[in-house]
Amino acid sequence: EAGVAQSPRYKIIEKRQSVAFWCNPISGHATLYWYQQILGQGPKLLIQFQNNGVVDDSQLPKDRFSAERLKGVDSTLKIQPAKLEDSAVYLCASSFDREKQYFGPGTRLTVT
């Protein structure tokens, strides 16, 4: 079974630039999550989709972050404009039910 795919794996941008991350979940998984993981910390949920609808985006900084999940499959997370504190690993996960979540390899973002 193919796992969660993410791209790019690494991205370096300057502050105030924009960046987008892509995620392809495991086939058949209705729920998709985006997490932010700052170095030395556990993942923090940014947004959760059920099919193509947003279930929870309470932790998403909506003034600069946006996310969409078209047709209930792939998803993109965008940051515009980026700040230094956005440097982190952005993880995508998917699940079939409310329990076990499967994570992708993540995108390491460095904002300079």
Add this chain to the structure above:
Amino acid sequence: GESVGLHLPTLSVQEGDNSIINCAYSNSASDYFIWYKQESGKGPQFIIDIRSNMDKRQGQRVTVLLNKTVKHLSLQIAATQPGDSAVYFCAENRANDYKLSFGAGTTVTVRA
């Protein structure tokens, strides 16, 4: 507050010995718990999970214990191997909620 935390940020263990990683949680409404392993440069990988109606669950070389009275769970790794070196996260999930809350993680280092 509602959070999941780990007792120790680091654990050093001799190869072949058993490892015990501890985690405390504070949300009594949590009914599902999960342990993840995260190696450097990778996303979290599922290890084992347990529901609140269980006290113990065993997997391959791993055992999770849940003590609901003191809101504590632990992960035991038998015959620790060099490949077990990683950061281990516990996460909790509340009933009827798809959101996982992660602790900060314990870094396990296996000594040869």
